Amino acid sequence: MAIAKRKTNLMTQGNIVKQILFFSIPLILGNLLQQLYSTVDSIIVGNFVGSNALAAVGSSTSLIYLLIAFSQGAATGAGVVVSQYLGAEDRKRTHDAVHTAVAISIILGLVLTLGGVLLSRQILIWMNTPKEVLGDSVTYLRIYSGGLLFNVVYNMASGILNAAGNSKRSLYYLGYASVTNIILDIVFINILGMGVEGAAIATDISQVVSCILAIGYLVKVNEPYKIKLKDIKLNKSTADRIIKIGLPTGIQNMTISLSNVLVQSSVNQFGASAMAGFGAYMKIDGFNILPVLSFSMAITTFVGQNYGANKIDRVKKGMWITLAMGAVYTIITGILLLTFSTPLMRLFTNDPNVIEYGKLAMDYFCPFYILISCLQCLAGTVRGTGKSIPPMVVLLTSMCLFRIVWLQVALPFFSTIDGIYVLYPVSWIVGLVLMVIYVWKGKWLVPHTVS
Structure with missing residues (x-):
C-alpha cells in the first residue's frame, strides 16, 4: 500500500540540493537551540554564581553526553529503519518500527535516569574533580539526570520525525524548550539565587x-x-533490526x-x-559541531530513503552535496570564532585566566573543523545504508x-594544556x-531489497 505523503517528506525524487538543505536547516537550528x-546555563551561572560553579557545569557536560550517548545511537538506528521503510512505502513495518522505537526509548530512559542519579558522585571523583568544584558538580549532575527519561524519549521522537522528513517539528519544539x-x-538563578x-x-x-x-504531535498526526x-511495545524482529543498526552507533557514541x-x-x-575555560569553550564548540552532526543526520535520512528505494x-550525489555544505559552514564559522574569540569568552566570565584557556582551545580547534565535518558526513552516508x-x-x-593512547603516551611530554588541545585536530585527521x-x-x- 502506498504511503500518504502529506506530512511525510520523501526525498527519493526532486532537487537534491534543495531537499538536503531544506531538511538540514531545521535540524541545524534545532540543535543550535x-x-x-x-550555553545559557553556563553564561548565567558563570556571571551570577562564579567561576567554580561554571567549572562544575562544564565538567558535568562530558558525563551527560556519556549517559545519553547510547540512547542517541538507538535513535539513529530507529531513524534509519523508519526512513528505509518509508522509502520502500511499507506502512505495516513503519508502524512496527515507530512503536518499537518508542518502547526502547522508555526502557533506556528509565535505566539512564536511575544510573545517573546513583553514580554521579563516584564518577566525578574518579574524574579527579577538584574538591572546590565537586559539590556543585554532583548536585548539577544528579538533578539533570532526573530528567534523562524525557531527554531520551524526545530524541527518539525527534528521530522518527526526521526519518519522515518532518524536521521542522523538532525545531518548533526545541524553540519552545529553549525559551522555557x-x-x-x-x-531560578538570578532572581531566586x-x-x-x-x-x-x-x-x-x-x-x-x-x-x-513531540509525543503529542506523533499521537495526533494522521x-x-x-x-x-x-x-x-517491542516487536522482536523490528527491535532486532533497530538494535543491529543502532547498537554499533550507540557503542560508538558511548x-x-x-x-x-x-x-x-x-x-x-x-x-x-x-576546567571553566575548557567547559565554556565546549559550549561554543557545540555551535560548530552540532550543525555538522545535523548534516550527518540529514544525509543519513536522505540515504536511508533513497537506498530503500x-x-x-x-x-x-547526496553525499557530495552534503560534504560541500559542511565544508562551507565550518570554514565560515571557524573564521568567525577566531575573530571574536575574546568577546565570546567574556560572555561566560571576566576571569582573565578562564578566558585565556578558552581562547587557546579556539586556536587549536577552529582551523580544523572542516575535518570533523567531512568525517561525520561520510559516516552518516554509510550509516544510511x-x-x-x-x-x-x-x-x-x-x-x-x-x-x-595519546593521553597515556604523548601527554606526559607536554607541561601545559596544549597537549590536550592538539589531540582533537590530530584525532580528526586520523578518522x-x-x-x-x-x-x-x-x-x-x-x-x-529492504527486509
Whole structure:
C-alpha cells in the first residue's frame, strides 16, 4: 500500500540540493537551540554564581553526553529503519518500527535516569574533580539526570520525525524548550539565587516540555508514523533490526563519550580555571559541531530513503552535496570564532585566566573543523545504508582508542594544556583518513531489497 505523503517528506525524487538543505536547516537550528539553552546555563551561572560553579557545569557536560550517548545511537538506528521503510512505502513495518522505537526509548530512559542519579558522585571523583568544584558538580549532575527519561524519549521522537522528513517539528519544539529554559534560568538563578540547582532544574523542565510536545504531535498526526499509545511495545524482529543498526552507533557514541570523560579528567588536573575555560569553550564548540552532526543526520535520512528505494545515483550525489555544505559552514564559522574569540569568552566570565584557556582551545580547534565535518558526513552516508559497523570502527579508532593512547603516551611530554588541545585536530585527521579509505574501497553501496 502506498504511503500518504502529506506530512511525510520523501526525498527519493526532486532537487537534491534543495531537499538536503531544506531538511538540514531545521535540524541545524534545532540543535543550535538545544545548545543555546545549555550555553545559557553556563553564561548565567558563570556571571551570577562564579567561576567554580561554571567549572562544575562544564565538567558535568562530558558525563551527560556519556549517559545519553547510547540512547542517541538507538535513535539513529530507529531513524534509519523508519526512513528505509518509508522509502520502500511499507506502512505495516513503519508502524512496527515507530512503536518499537518508542518502547526502547522508555526502557533506556528509565535505566539512564536511575544510573545517573546513583553514580554521579563516584564518577566525578574518579574524574579527579577538584574538591572546590565537586559539590556543585554532583548536585548539577544528579538533578539533570532526573530528567534523562524525557531527554531520551524526545530524541527518539525527534528521530522518527526526521526519518519522515518532518524536521521542522523538532525545531518548533526545541524553540519552545529553549525559551522555557532561558526564562527559568533567569528566575531560578538570578532572581531566586538557586545556583547550579536552578540551572539543572530549568533544563529538566525544558526537556519535559519538548518531550510532551513531540509525543503529542506523533499521537495526533494522521500518518504512517503516527503513535498509538496502546501499540507501544517491542516487536522482536523490528527491535532486532533497530538494535543491529543502532547498537554499533550507540557503542560508538558511548565509547567516544568515555574518551571525552578521560580528556575532561586530564583537563581537571590543571585546576578550576582550566576546567571553566575548557567547559565554556565546549559550549561554543557545540555551535560548530552540532550543525555538522545535523548534516550527518540529514544525509543519513536522505540515504536511508533513497537506498530503500534503490536509487543509488541519488545516494552518491547526496553525499557530495552534503560534504560541500559542511565544508562551507565550518570554514565560515571557524573564521568567525577566531575573530571574536575574546568577546565570546567574556560572555561566560571576566576571569582573565578562564578566558585565556578558552581562547587557546579556539586556536587549536577552529582551523580544523572542516575535518570533523567531512568525517561525520561520510559516516552518516554509510550509516544510511544500514551499515553502521564500519563508521563505528573508524570513529572508535580515531576518537577513542587514539585519544586514550595519546593521553597515556604523548601527554606526559607536554607541561601545559596544549597537549590536550592538539589531540582533537590530530584525532580528526586520523578518522578522516580511515573513513575516506573505507568509502573508496569498501563494499557499502550495492542495490538491495529492504527486509
